[in-house]
Amino acid sequence: MAERERRTTPPYGGVFVGRTQVMNADDLRRATTRIAHEVIERNRGLEGVVVIGLQTGGVWLADRLAEAIERIEGTAVPLGRLDVAFYRDDIGLRPVLPEAVTDIGASLDAATVVLVDDVLFTGRTIRAALNALNDYGRPRSVQLAVMVDRGHRELPIRPDYVGKNLPTRRDEVVDVSPDGVVLGEMVRR
Amino acid sequence: MSRPHLLSIDDLGASGIRELLALTDNMAEVNRRPIPKVPALRGRTVVSLFYEDSTRTRLSFETAAKRLSADTMTFNVGSSSVNKGESLRDTVETICAMGVDAIVVRHRSAGVPWRVAAWGDASVVNAGDGWHEHPTQALLDCYTVATELDRPFEGLRIVIVGDIKHSRVARSNVLAFSALGAEVTLVAPGTLLPPSLEGWPVTVDHDLESVLATTDVVYVLRMQLERMEQALVPSLREYTAGYGLTPARAALLPAHALIMHPGPMNRGVEIAPEVADSPRSVITTQVRNGVAVRMAVLYWLLGSGVALGDEGER
Numbered sequence: 018m019a020e021r022e023r024r025t026t027p028p029y030g031g032v033f034v035g036r037t038q039v040m041n042a043d044d045l046r047r048a049t050t051r052i053a054h055e056v057i058e059r060n061r062g063l064e065g066v067v068v069i070g071l072q073t074g075g076v077w078l079a080d081r082l083a084e085a086i087e088r089i090e091g092t093a094v095p096l097g098r099l100d101v102a103f104y105r106d107d108i109g110l111r112p113v114l115p116e117a118v119t120d121i122g123a124s125l126d127a128a129t130v131v132l133v134d135d136v137l138f139t140g141r142t143i144r145a146a147l148n149a150l151n152d153y154g155r156p157r158s159v160q161l162a163v164m165v166d167r168g169h170r171e172l173p174i175r176p177d178y179v180g181k182n183l184p185t186r187r188d189e190v191v192d193v194s195p196d197g198v199v200l201g202e203m204v205r206r
Numbered sequence: 207m208s209r210p211h212l213l214s215i216d217d218l219g220a221s222g223i224r225e226l227l228a229l230t231d232n233m234a235e236v237n238r239r240p241i242p243k244v245p246a247l248r249g250r251t252v253v254s255l256f257y258e259d260s261t262r263t264r265l266s267f268e269t270a271a272k273r274l275s276a277d278t279m280t281f282n283v284g285s286s287s288v289n290k291g292e293s294l295r296d297t298v299e300t301i302c303a304m305g306v307d308a309i310v311v312r313h314r315s316a317g318v319p320w321r322v323a324a325w326g327d328a329s330v331v332n333a334g335d336g337w338h339e340h341p342t343q344a345l346l347d348c349y350t351v352a353t354e355l356d357r358p359f360e361g362l363r364i365v366i367v368g369d370i371k372h373s374r375v376a377r378s379n380v381l382a383f384s385a386l387g388a389e390v391t392l393v394a395p396g397t398l399l400p401p402s403l404e405g406w407p408v409t410v411d412h413d414l415e416s417v418l419a420t421t422d423v424v425y426v427l428r429m430q431l432e433r434m435e436q437a438l439v440p441s442l443r444e445y446t447a448g449y450g451l452t453p454a455r456a457a458l459l460p461a462h463a464l465i466m467h468p469g470p471m472n473r474g475v476e477i478a479p480e481v482a483d484s485p486r487s488v489i490t491t492q493v494r495n496g497v498a499v500r501m502a503v504l505y506w507l508l509g510s511g512v513a514l515g516d517e518g519e520r
Binding site for chain 1: 243505509510
């Protein structure tokens, strides 16, 4: 189907202007490898572990995390992707459309789900993701891996694996890409 | 923002159709889950207001609304105050006063959904108005073609055969198929074509057999039995002989071609039973896709907060 432009992701119609490079590509790679080790250590192996990236920023990070885990342990972990648009609590308050189609192959009954996202901010996306996961089965546990925790939580949600803790102002924007992490602002066009 | 409606395929344009089809992919994924329900439209109410008989369209809309967690109400004309002489306008205003978010309307007269949209403060979905339009049928047919036929819409050859004149499905489908770039050919006896096809982006043929070999999709319309009483066709047997999709005619189609029908079928009249049940027939897939397409339409109108079609470009 046709690609959909990201016209519903905030801030709408803005242009990102980077100010400070916080992590470069190497930092990102090292953080991913460290998180992979932590996932394996905490779960004492990979029994029942499923890695699920949140659309869209978490999907490529989940791919990299799964690659790193496979490099270390020599076995592949099941990989999925999840779009939480239909579970958001701001439907009707702002434009909300899915970015891409959810792809979760197997039932999540009794699985240990490692949710992956690029930036943890208010926690509302993760709240929506937890509800969405329940419609695919009853995981034994759900863990959260994020590349950047920027604070400002509005819900009682905390990450299990963090690439970098980054204090921010509310109006700042954190951009995570394969080139690294940049702190900046959105400028209205 | 004023309430958005889906009244005609023309309102969407090619970009609006494509966006709805993309959203339909998300809805089809919801329908494949062990629990095919999402909370997206919690607290919204969708009313079906059907002044004409329908099973599949009404059930399809109600299933779609329920899978999005909306509440549904059915307005049953047979047991309503319409029988006490209540006008359509009063009925619509009464329903809207109860605080509904969307009205799915079907009526025997063309144009009624536009009136309902003007009278009420709810989003209106046209579920068929007279011989005029049936936009969600066209959308589900586009989605079925796009997903079942693994080739781009541009340049597809689609034949619509049957009672074009009295078919809202034909009208909406011609608009949607051609907006996406398909070449549409209408095949029908002269008495079952509209008096004028001026401005329709179609070609017309009267010989079904001559076009089938180069067809990607053959779309068979329901032959409404009352047309015979109106002497528009001499007899059903003669109609079948000239325009029915018989096994011999279906054999002329290329191997990849799809056979479609909006239902309900008159087996043995416009389509032979063995053709309707053949592997190339995607008629039950159309019904399945109907739920996902209507979920996309309801979510777009009630949840997305994004305008449809060209005006939605930022």
